[in-house]
Amino acid sequence: MIEVSGLWKIFGDASAKAHRMASDGASRAEIQEQTGALVAVKDVSFSVAPGETFVVMGLSGSGKSTLIRCLARLIEPTSGDISICGADVIALSADGLRDLRRHRLSMVFQHFGLFPHRTVVDNVAFGLEVRGVPRADRRERALELIGTVGLDGWADHHPQQLSGGMQQRVGLARALAVDPDVLFFDEPFSALDPLIRRDMQDELIALQLRMQRTLVFITHDFSEALRLADRIAIMRDGEFVQVGTAVEIVTNPADDYVAAFTQDAPKAKVLTADHAMEPIERFDGDVGSLARVGRWTVLEDFIPRLLSTPDPLAVAGDDGEVIGVVSHADVARLLAPPARAAAEAAPLETRP
Amino acid sequence: MNTSHTYKGEIMITTGPSRRRRGRPALAVAFVATLGLAAAACGSDDDAGGSSSSGASDEVITLAVNPWNGSAVNVAVAEQLIESEIGQTVETVEIDENATWPAINTGDISAALEMWPSGHAQNVADFIDNPDGNVANAGLLGPVGKIGWYIPTYMVEQHPELATWEGFQDPELAKLFATAETGDKGQFLGGDPSFVQYDESIIANLGLPVEVVYAGSEEAILAALDAAYSREEPILVYLWTPHSAHNKYDLTEVELPAYTDECYASAADGGADVACDYPADELFKIVSEDLASSSPAVNTLLTKMNYTTADQIEMLAAVETDGKSIEDAAAAWIEAHPDTWKAWLP
Amino acid sequence: MTVAPAADGATRSAPGWPQSTLARVGIWVAVGVALTWVASRLLGSVGEFPQSWDVGLAEPISDARGWLIDNQRTHWLYTAILDPFSDVTEGAIEALESTLLWIPWYSYVGIAGLGLWWTRGRAAGLLGVAGASYFGVLDVWEQGLSTLSLMGVAVTCAVVIGVPIGVWSSRSDRVQRVARPVLDAMQTFPGFVYLIPFTLLFSFGPVTSLLATLIFALPPIVRATDLGIRNLPPGLIDAAAMSGATERQTLIKVRFPLARPAILVGLNQTINMALSLVVIAALIGAGGLGGSVLRALQTLQVGAAAESGLAIVVMAILLDRFFSGLADPTSRHDPARVKLLAIAMIPATLVGGILGWTTFPSQLTWSFAGGIDRAVEWAQVNLFDIADSGIGTGPFSDFITIRFITPLRELFAQDIPWPVMIGLVAAIGLALSGWRLAAGLAAALAAIGLLGMWELSMDTVAQCIVAMAMTLMIGVPVGVLTARYDRVRAAIRPILDFLQTIPSFVLLVPVIMLFNVGRVPGIMAAVLYALPAAIHYTDLGLRGVPAATREAATSFGATGRQRLLKVDLPLAAPQIMVAVNQTIMLVLSMVVIAGLVGGGGLGLETVRALRRSDSVGTGFEAGIAIVLLAAILDRVTRAIADRLSPPSAAR
């Protein structure tokens, strides 16, 4: 659905020189020092399958927004190829781009981006309005979506009269109104407080289950990524340093930067008995007397049971066979902060 | 610039900017600005030229009222005579003197009745002498003006020498007129830039320890005069007669060396050699050249119009001291002097 | 859809501040003074700006005037374009005026009352009723309507022309770059100079007055539109783009409605500017309130002038309150009742109009002119030198002249040779910003010399500096007070409104009576005129200091004074520089008034241009010199403001 290859975005005049330096391995800071140009997105390639939720995360300033804005061509990429729904986004004419945005692509913004001079329903209907849908039709469709996001009765209010969470529901409804294939989210829930954020995530998950759109979702909150993502890309200084499933990233961080992200992640929610267990071959006790747990059960769900007895649990494979055992020590090892584990293993400085 | 207590509205013979066309209230009533604009666009062509027919014209005559009462009474007399004796409608417009010339040149204004030669050499050259100009000199009005140096009479009483320019040769006496701006020298308050001023030359050529400070406007001169008078302070100013200030303050003209033509030989190139008194200003009238063909009767009347300084002062006194309105003063004069104005009729 | 990247390259290193800046400024100033002194000594003999270099703009302008006079009646430029244009415009103004005169007086009272009630509440509604009645009570009804109609057409034209230009300029940086200096020049070029040439172009009276007003009133609405459209939250434009809106759709459906409050603020300023030209327009036959002011002043009737002047103030305040209320869409009061009353007014208006109940009942009129005249009379006798003590407006005026103005003028015009002056200004530009500013400033200053306006300009600059210093010495402390005490602010607001909108002409006579003809009365008039801006921007800057920052200072035990000096003022410094900038601009716009009260300098030349037709050329030169001076001072103060801004977040 989305194919990106070799995407660069360099802010500043000396983009050619900066490009060359970056290709030669110079760091972002060095380049900025010498050329004044800022490499915001550096040689990023990835693809997103239809129906997949692809989450990009990284620290502030790592280039996430720039990336997604390039994808939407809200800013012009310096170089690279982007294809969305089969369209070569870079090559699209203004008309073609507009057409893409009117029918197949939508975006939800961090600060909602709602029009204060329009009512909720007119905000939601905006995309339909610019594409020329008659008033009555677009109102009907907008009201339907307002219902979908749970804002029945608020249609004729102005956005300012709504709470933050409700405003972002409007943003979501507006994005959905044009029935897009692809949705971009730039930190849509960052401005909301934690409880509301959770609600919104649940809402999105439920919607996604029903609608099966292709989502590119930006966040700097790893737990949010864990909840939503099919795959996660970790971004640093404009580069993708690792792309993988949540489990891959948690269990096998590519470097310290990624590890630092995963450090505070709620691993108990990600990792399963499968990750924690010792293979049955190494266990010399009697598995028959042990309580059982499914192989793909996340830690969170069986830890209470584990803690209620001094004994380990038996892990059952997909076919019900016991394939391993998980003990208190196994779980503790997995949940221990990896930094400390790493520090014990080898001093950081000596790493290449 | 014969002005005095003019209360608002008195010389406002017509209010506001309505000139070339007669009012069109009926039209205006119904339409807002945009409609009015369109209507004006259509309507303007019929009467834009203004000067079409001859003889018993129904053209509206527009007279310029320049901002002093002398000008206003002249116009009031002419207005009443044109309306009663010739039967043409007159509108008046208050306008700055310099802006009057181009307006007469285009025929938007028909005439102005009191021009001071001192202020308009360039305009005369551009609009009257110039063959492409469309303004005609309509002869003298009668009254004669004169620019000069004035001090309050109480200064002359204290220092009789100051009655003539020689008194100002004495640095001690001149210093009485000193201000922070002029330091040790006496201050000469130069005039309204409307008028020619040779004061710097006169001062330099007579060797007086006096420095010119330009007041920049008639209002400034009058305000300074009023302030000095109220505090009985020395002041030396550029002023002229006839002027209402003379009714209000007791002023004495400082005698300068008498005017001669030779003395003013250099006047045309800036007057660096001028060292004598200002010449008399014979007030004159100007009319649009179109007027002779479009409203010959009015043209004749305005051209012949001529009365004495005494006639004008009679009306000004009625206005400035007795508080009559300009119209009433003019009507009273017309009533009292039929012989004078009958001679102007065509 | 593509967002133009912000000016990436311009990451100038922000100065460490405030202490280090102060020290650095100190060193720069010391070095500058020393170098200037040495250079002045060395170059002491260069004398005046060489006369032979004078580019002599005056002659071509006089020639152009000659051409206009010769062709005024025959050329197609007139017959095909200018004359029809004049006729149409004049017709519109007259039609509007007649319409306004047809409407019965009580309708105006009602409209003013209801309009303000609707936008600002009942108390404001009462203000509206009182304000509209003022015109009737003081018997300036017809003049007021005449002014209102001229202004109405001028402001309508300003909107019709200005908003599209503003939109255009907001969409293109190139257009903005060209438009900005033109707009600046339109506002700083003295109207006196082009008034008479305009009468040559467009007959006389309403059209010329309209154009003169337009030139002065257009810039604010263009700027406001431009700024309003540019400074929208970027997210919204992205949102529109992502919905697939075209540029046009975005403009009409998003940018424009969002910029509406900003545009209305601009409209408000445009109205104020238009009103401030009412008196000047009257010089060429526009009549109205301006005409009454002029006529009264001609005979020193300060009271009568003040009555008409105050009518202009009242008109300005009513319109200001209405439009600023309108700019805030959340502030609407009793809409149902207002609507009902407004509907009820329609038949009342028609009946009154048809029956001709147009004039305000004359038995209700009243005048306070005599009182003002007596007060002015009293002041000029008693305040000039109070009980011969050496204290009073007279000695004060002498003190300012002798101690400040004369030495400064001599310093600029004589003691510092012109090449050193240009070098000095360039050095300031260099220190503040860089070569480009330095070169621009030097070129502008040199151009003033080439116009033959060096000495007059230095005279004017000296006066401006004194006026500016006085304004800031009063304005900044008052601004500090108003920022701290809402009550003070509320109390002085009407005074500031009054000072800002009272036609300066009205002040002309009293300032002379109190301060003597010379440079001081003009300066005093300028101080009074610029004071509101100085107070306003200081107040704005101090109020803009985040509450959290202020609380932090307090929590560390800072006293009120410490907080003011160490936190509030440094943080408000950029805004205070805006105050300085605005002060300078306003002071410069009073140069002409200075020329009318004996201030000499460039002002007198512009006055000459109005009063004497052979001086139009020199008047233009002086006008251009004023524009250039304004540009120089504007750029310098803005560069200082930039330097004073705390380093913005790294991009």
Ligand SMILES: Nc1ncnc2c1ncn2[C@@H]1O[C@H](COP(=O)(O)OP(=O)(O)OP(=O)(O)O)[C@@H](O)[C@H]1O
């Ligand atoms: N228009 C621009 N011009 C110059 N630099 C820019 C521009 N937009 C972004 N940058 C820079 O590019 C880098 C990446 O910015 P970006 O907004 O993409 O980061 P981000 O990962 O979205 O951060 P955040 O989490 O704060 O939103 C930052 O250093 C930023 O300063």
Ligand SMILES: [Mg+2]
């Ligand atoms: Mg971002």
